[in-house]
Amino acid sequence: MATGRHPFYIGGFQRTATKAIINDDPVFPNKLDPQLKAIIKGLLEKSPESRQKFVDNIRDHPFFTEINWTDIEESRACPPFQLPPQEVMTLYKMDLVSSFIKPIKPPIAEEDQKLFGGFTFASDGWKVIKPIPKPAKTHRRTFGSILKDAFHGIWRRIKRWK
Structure with missing residues:
Protein backbone atom coordinates (compact mmCIF):
# COMPACT_ATOMS: atom_id res chain seq x y z
CA MET A 1 0.00 0.00 0.00
CA ALA A 2 2.86 2.37 0.70
CA THR A 3 4.35 2.01 -2.77
CA GLY A 4 1.23 1.30 -4.80
CA ARG A 5 2.61 -1.95 -6.19
CA HIS A 6 3.48 -5.49 -5.16
CA PRO A 7 6.97 -5.92 -3.60
CA PHE A 8 7.58 -9.14 -5.56
CA TYR A 9 7.41 -10.00 -9.24
CA ILE A 10 4.04 -11.68 -9.64
CA GLY A 11 3.71 -12.54 -13.30
CA GLY A 12 0.54 -14.03 -14.67
CA PHE A 13 0.37 -17.29 -12.75
CA GLN A 14 -0.33 -18.23 -9.13
CA ARG A 15 2.68 -20.56 -9.05
CA THR A 16 4.98 -17.69 -10.12
CA ALA A 17 3.60 -15.47 -7.36
CA THR A 18 4.07 -18.12 -4.70
CA LYS A 19 7.66 -18.82 -5.75
CA ALA A 20 8.48 -15.10 -5.81
CA ILE A 21 7.09 -14.53 -2.32
CA ILE A 22 8.94 -17.54 -0.88
CA ASN A 23 12.31 -17.13 -2.63
CA ASP A 24 12.81 -13.56 -3.92
CA ASP A 25 13.78 -10.39 -2.08
CA PRO A 26 11.25 -7.55 -2.19
CA VAL A 27 11.84 -4.77 -4.74
CA PHE A 28 11.23 -1.15 -3.75
CA PRO A 29 11.05 2.14 -5.66
CA ASN A 30 14.27 4.18 -5.47
CA LYS A 31 12.62 7.22 -3.86
CA LEU A 32 10.99 5.28 -1.01
CA ASP A 33 11.73 6.58 2.49
CA PRO A 34 14.55 4.44 4.00
CA GLN A 35 12.70 4.04 7.32
CA LEU A 36 9.57 2.86 5.52
CA LYS A 37 11.69 0.50 3.43
CA ALA A 38 13.16 -0.97 6.63
CA ILE A 39 9.68 -1.55 8.10
CA ILE A 40 8.43 -3.30 4.97
CA LYS A 41 11.57 -5.45 4.82
CA GLY A 42 11.10 -6.41 8.49
CA LEU A 43 7.46 -7.36 7.93
CA LEU A 44 8.37 -9.38 4.82
CA GLU A 45 11.21 -11.24 6.55
CA LYS A 46 11.34 -14.87 5.38
CA SER A 47 12.28 -16.35 8.75
CA PRO A 48 9.31 -16.44 11.17
CA GLU A 49 11.61 -15.96 14.17
CA SER A 50 13.25 -12.86 12.70
CA ARG A 51 9.88 -11.47 11.64
CA GLN A 52 8.48 -12.01 15.15
CA LYS A 53 11.46 -10.22 16.76
CA PHE A 54 10.89 -7.29 14.41
CA VAL A 55 7.15 -7.12 15.16
CA ASP A 56 7.75 -7.33 18.92
CA ASN A 57 10.03 -4.26 18.76
CA ILE A 58 8.13 -2.31 16.09
CA ARG A 59 7.19 0.50 18.51
CA ASP A 60 10.89 1.33 18.89
CA HIS A 61 11.38 1.78 15.14
CA PRO A 62 12.34 5.35 14.09
CA PHE A 63 9.41 5.48 11.66
CA PHE A 64 7.00 5.50 14.62
CA THR A 65 8.79 8.07 16.84
CA GLU A 66 5.96 10.63 16.55
CA ILE A 67 3.25 8.16 17.60
CA ASN A 68 1.93 8.37 21.16
CA TRP A 69 1.18 4.70 21.83
CA THR A 70 -0.67 5.34 25.10
CA ASP A 71 -3.18 7.59 23.30
CA ILE A 72 -3.76 4.86 20.74
CA GLU A 73 -4.21 2.19 23.41
CA GLU A 74 -6.69 4.38 25.31
CA SER A 75 -8.58 5.36 22.11
CA ARG A 76 -7.75 9.04 22.50
CA ALA A 77 -5.71 9.39 19.33
CA CYS A 78 -7.22 11.25 16.39
CA PRO A 79 -6.51 10.12 12.83
CA PRO A 80 -4.04 12.32 10.93
CA PHE A 81 -6.74 13.08 8.34
CA GLN A 82 -10.39 12.22 7.80
CA LEU A 83 -12.08 11.55 4.52
CA PRO A 84 -15.27 13.50 3.84
CA PRO A 85 -18.46 11.45 3.98
CA GLN A 86 -19.47 10.17 0.56
CA GLU A 87 -23.00 10.18 -0.73
CA ILE A 132 -30.06 7.48 -8.20
CA PRO A 133 -31.68 9.40 -11.05
CA LYS A 134 -33.30 7.17 -13.65
CA PRO A 135 -31.29 7.13 -16.86
CA ALA A 136 -32.88 8.64 -19.93
CA LYS A 137 -33.90 6.02 -22.44
CA THR A 138 -31.67 6.14 -25.46
CA HIS A 139 -32.63 4.54 -28.73
CA ARG A 140 -29.93 2.24 -29.89
CA ARG A 141 -29.69 2.02 -33.65
CA THR A 142 -29.33 -1.50 -34.93
CA PHE A 143 -28.30 -2.65 -38.37
CA GLY A 144 -31.96 -3.40 -39.14
CA SER A 145 -33.09 0.12 -38.21
CA ILE A 146 -30.29 1.66 -40.29
CA LEU A 147 -31.23 -0.52 -43.25
CA LYS A 148 -34.92 0.34 -42.85
CA ASP A 149 -34.16 4.10 -42.72
CA ALA A 150 -31.97 3.82 -45.81
CA PHE A 151 -34.67 1.88 -47.68
CA HIS A 152 -37.34 4.46 -46.80
CA GLY A 153 -35.03 7.30 -47.91
CA ILE A 154 -34.43 5.61 -51.27
CA TRP A 155 -38.15 4.84 -51.64
CA ARG A 156 -39.04 8.53 -51.05
CA ARG A 157 -36.55 9.62 -53.72
CA ILE A 158 -37.97 7.11 -56.21
CA LYS A 159 -41.49 8.42 -55.57
CA ARG A 160 -40.34 12.01 -56.24
CA TRP A 161 -38.90 11.02 -59.65
CA LYS A 162 -42.32 10.16 -61.04
Missing part, protein backbone atom coordinates in the same frame (compact mmCIF):
# COMPACT_ATOMS: atom_id res chain seq x y z
CA VAL A 88 -24.66 6.79 -0.95
CA MET A 89 -26.88 6.35 -3.98
CA THR A 90 -29.96 4.14 -3.89
CA LEU A 91 -32.37 3.02 -6.59
CA TYR A 92 -35.45 3.81 -4.55
CA LYS A 93 -36.57 6.69 -2.42
CA MET A 94 -35.92 6.17 1.27
CA ASP A 95 -39.58 5.61 2.16
CA LEU A 96 -39.72 2.76 -0.33
CA VAL A 97 -36.46 1.30 0.99
CA SER A 98 -37.62 1.49 4.59
CA SER A 99 -40.84 -0.34 3.70
CA PHE A 100 -38.77 -3.30 2.41
CA ILE A 101 -36.65 -3.56 5.55
CA LYS A 102 -37.93 -5.76 8.33
CA PRO A 103 -36.91 -4.86 11.89
CA ILE A 104 -34.11 -7.06 13.18
CA LYS A 105 -34.46 -8.47 16.68
CA PRO A 106 -31.26 -8.32 18.73
CA PRO A 107 -29.60 -11.75 18.86
CA ILE A 108 -28.55 -11.29 22.49
CA ALA A 109 -30.47 -10.73 25.70
CA GLU A 110 -31.76 -7.24 26.56
CA GLU A 111 -29.47 -6.85 29.62
CA ASP A 112 -26.44 -7.81 27.52
CA GLN A 113 -27.54 -5.35 24.84
CA LYS A 114 -27.03 -2.52 27.38
CA LEU A 115 -23.29 -3.17 27.26
CA PHE A 116 -23.28 -1.77 23.73
CA GLY A 117 -25.13 1.44 24.52
CA GLY A 118 -23.90 4.39 22.47
CA PHE A 119 -22.06 2.12 20.06
CA THR A 120 -22.70 2.53 16.35
CA PHE A 121 -21.16 0.83 13.36
CA ALA A 122 -22.60 3.24 10.78
CA SER A 123 -20.45 6.12 9.58
CA ASP A 124 -21.83 9.58 8.82
CA GLY A 125 -21.58 8.72 5.11
CA TRP A 126 -24.52 6.33 5.46
CA LYS A 127 -26.76 9.17 6.60
CA VAL A 128 -26.34 11.04 3.30
CA ILE A 129 -28.49 8.97 0.99
CA LYS A 130 -29.77 10.23 -2.35
CA PRO A 131 -31.75 8.32 -4.93
